[in-house]
Amino acid sequence: MSSLLSDYDFELPEAQIAQAPLGARDASRLMVVSRSSDARAHRRFAELPELLREGDLLVVNDARVIPARLLGSKVGTGGRVELLVVRPAAPTLTSQALGGATEALEWICLGQASKGLKPGARIAFEGLEAEVLEALGGGEYRVRFHAAPGTSLAEVLEKAGRLPLPPYITRAPEASDAERYQTVYARASGAVAAPTAGLHFTDATFAALAAKGIRRVEVTLDVGPGTFLPVREENLEKHHMHPERYFVSEATAQAVNAAKAEGRRVVAVGTTVVRTLEAATEPETGRLRSGPGETTIFIRPGFAFRQVDVLLTNFHLPRSTLVVLVSALLGRERTLAAYREAVAAGYRFFSYGDAMLVTE
Template sequence: MKLSDFKYHLPPELIAQHPLAERSASRLLSLDGATGALRHLQFTDLPSCLDPGDLLVFNNTRVIPARLWGQKETGGRVEILIERLTGTSTALAHIRSSKSPRPGTRIFLTAAEGDEPGPWQLEVSGREGALFALRAPEGVALPTILGAIGHMPLPPYIQRADEVIDQSRYQTVYAEREGAVAAPTAGLHFTDALLAELQAKGIERATVTLHVGAGTFQPVRVERIEEHQMHSEYLEVDEALCAAVAATRNRGGRVVAVGTTAVRSLESAACGGGKVAPLTGDTDIFIYPGYRFRVVDAMITNFHLSESTLLMLVSAFAGREAIATAYREAIAQRYRFFSYGDAMFITPSPDALEQR
């Protein structure tokens, strides 16, 4: 398939720059992948899309304040985006500066872009491909530095500096496991009250952990999408999740993934027949049209960037034409797009699921 098959035009004013006052006040566009039928709902209508016995699978990763600023000993300004914590005092990171720092370079950190350096510093200890290995001084925990002066790593299409509100709103209410540098944004719409309503209706709940990396915003740079090399992210699927999926299958319920990260987690751990097995490690699964879903029966997701791997994933699930039609309708109806935007509830096209 061609990259241009997944291109659409989005008026810039539809890119949500701030969260709504209430998490669950978002709109919800429901797409029936079998018929292509669309329904315009509110996110608070989600319980009506689900049946007792269905299983919602959430990604419980927690976003860390991964963006830092600083300057080199030469005075050159540096912007750091932590990609992955590799130890108590070490990490891999993207670094933006006029010249790439060499091993041994010390970076004196600032509380904000353009500020004077404070007491914190990091040292470049090496390089792994496009990422730089960073090390905090002996006895200093990197999370301590991030907690003191780190900034929430808002996506590049949010064209403003992070604000206090982002510390809570660019985070799901059920976030537990620190390690993500981008939020699993389909989960941002959920409130404690909505979760309680779903539980009262008999909707079951389980979690996976996938620490979303900055690679989620990496553009596809090849025209033949089959040639794209997907980025890797750390994943944990445990025995409790596997048991929950098995119980859902036994009672005839659906496995409903909250977000594409939950989709990728479940499908990475798939072992056929709608079953999953425990899995810990990195995943670079790339899902595009032609893929047959082995676990996921429905999904909740936000709207995705043009020509992105996530747009390809939802197109694989509901059908490329159905997704294209849904996006045209969303644009016509002035839905809000991307991380702080509105959501979709999607069921699969007839040929999207593996025989189970």
């Protein structure tokens, strides 16, 4: 149960960082690892229905990535500015705020500029203007956007924004990324990164799962940039997660609570689902509660899982909170051993890479 960041490191050749998706979503490789033994198997993602059980409950994150990257210039000086729209400044707002018609709306953004950004700076983008209201530290700013009357920020982003591919994908976004960097079930706009474990699924996969008696339900967690930001504290107990908004429907809460009561497995598709389910759990009863919320939960070894039995996930960055989360479920030594084997076997890593199934 190490709390040292350096204990979650591994060697990863740069050539194994996937820069583009495979031709077919379900063509990815799938490593199957056990929580109770050192057994590991090498399969294909298309075989997932064979690896799950009748009665399993599959939980996915239906967040949709928005074109949240804005490139503009400072009014007056012309200096280059880049903003990444992260979340509404008002914590009561949900991702639905994107679609609300407004002339001015305040958002928390990550910002970069040629000579820094200070409160009062005005930035011109295509179709809108923004004003920096406050520097929050860590590269975050509170920004007020001004759009034409009756225009929503979502409409402006669709016109002026760019898809925010992860920083480890070094090429420029292509037209095909607009479709492949979304899950086939993406619905709720508001994320700045895809819930990548879900990128492998196809309609045929879901049909095969349904035929086996495996039900699918959805949660929403608007994936934020914290998923990519480096951990700067060697002592993990000092690391603070960026807040992310989530929503659990009443139908999903009922389905998860019924599965747990009946002894059926809850299969989380991705670390974002794990964080949503565990954050939305009532501490006293262990039941999943419905409704909106915001979480900064940091799951690390020693965490007592209340909801998740099985995890489907991609391979993550060394020294990242996501590797730590997987280690909390699988164990640090087994996680690192699986990662070393994946490297040796030529698995593709990160968002467009291969997947791992963590089972009992």
